[in-house]
Amino acid sequence: MSNPFYNCFCIDLTQFSNFDELKLFLESNEISCINPKDLWDAKTGDALGEPVLRVWIDSETFWAFAYATANGSGFFDGYADYLMNMDPLQFGQKIERKSRENSNEFDDDCLTIDEILDKISSKGMNSLSKKEIEILQSIKS
Numbered sequence: 001m002s003n004p005f006y007n008c009f010c011i012d013l014t015q016f017s018n019f020d021e022l023k024l025f026l027e028s029n030e031i032s033c034i035n036p037k038d039l040w041d042a043k044t045g046d047a048l049g050e051p052v053l054r055v056w057i058d059s060e061t062f063w064a065f066a067y068a069t070a071n072g073s074g075f076f077d078g079y080a081d082y083l084m085n086m087d088p089l090q091f092g093q094k095i096e097r098k099s100r101e102n103s104n105e106f107d108d109d110c111l112t113i114d115e116i117l118d119k120i121s122s123k124g125m126n127s128l129s130k131k132e133i134e135i136l137q138s139i140k141s
Helices: 019-028 036-044 077-084 113-123 130-140
Strands: 008-012 052-058 064-069 072-075
Touching: 019 036, 036 052, 064 113, 072 077, 077 113, 113 130
Parallel strands: none
Antiparallel strands: 008 052, 052 064, 064 072
């Protein structure tokens, strides 16, 4: 049976003793969509007030959605809100399956306002790409 959780990955932040190791890890895995400083801030406790040991990331959007600390684990607020407001599957409803080809690429042209707002909730305004900022500015106008 195939693994149903192929759409996310985990980074164990405890394996990095300094920022440069973490940055090299992201580069060697061709993960350019994640700001290494954000992960380092999570590891050192600057992001949540306590050190994050592991972080789970959506492999399509590269947004962090869950974390674990020495005191427990949780979902980032934007993701928890998304889950709580998700419509349940209805009888006979077809599930749209996305192709896994080029799963490391994310097309900014397909972004929705909800996805951008979720990213702001989980990672902050500084994490937005130029395209995401343009989308928000076009809505504001």
